[in-house]
Amino acid sequence: MVLAWDSVQHGARDLYDGQNVTFHEFAHQLDQANGNTDGVPNLRDMEAYRTWAMVLADGLEALSVDAAQGRESVLDYYGATNICEFFAVATESFFEEPRFMLERHPELYAELRSFYQLDPIDWF
Numbered sequence: 001m002v003l004a005w006d007s008v009q010h011g012a013r014d015l016y017d018g019q020n021v022t023f024h025e026f027a028h029q030l031d032q033a034n035g036n037t038d039g040v041p042n043l044r045d046m047e048a049y050r051t052w053a054m055v056l057a058d059g060l061e062a063l064s065v066d067a068a069q070g071r072e073s074v075l076d077y078y079g080a081t082n083i084c085e086f087f088a089v090a091t092e093s094f095f096e097e098p099r100f101m102l103e104r105h106p107e108l109y110a111e112l113r114s115f116y117q118l119d120p121i122d123w124f
Contacts, residue, residue: 001025019076020092027091031084039083041115048114055111060086062105074100095120 012020030041039056043049059075060083067077074097079089093101094112098120102109113119 001029015096020096023092023095024088027088028084031087037084039087041087043115052111052115055107056083056086056090059090059105059108074104098124 012022027041028037031037031039034040034042040049040052043052060080063073063075063077063086064080065071066073066075067080074093075086076089076092079086090101090105090108090112094109094116098109102121
């Protein structure tokens with residue numbers, strides 16, 4: 001993975017704006033670790049894949065509606081592009097705006113907390 005240093009610095013300057021190229025691109029790397037770019041990283045078992053698919057599909061649909069209607073969202077509208085970008089954008093919000101994300105998207109937050117095996121709310 002190659003990142004532009006100025007973009008890395010920009011993302012690190014404001015830890016609460018929900019935008020961080022490092023987290024975003026890291027999520028893409030996790031997504032691609034299984035050889036597919038499909039918004040689905042390696043998960044622990046078949047049940048985890050079922051839950052992941054349901055929660056992320058619901059989140060993508062909700063974000064698409066928010067974007068179309070111009071409603072405020074904790075997730076960047078760019079995540080409505082496709083499921084791969086949704087995972088990356090959700091990862092940014094998970095790490096940078098955990099309380100807001102938990103409030104607005106509790107199922108998605110729980111899914112990412114389970115996947116990353118940590119809770120960034122504990123950091124703040």
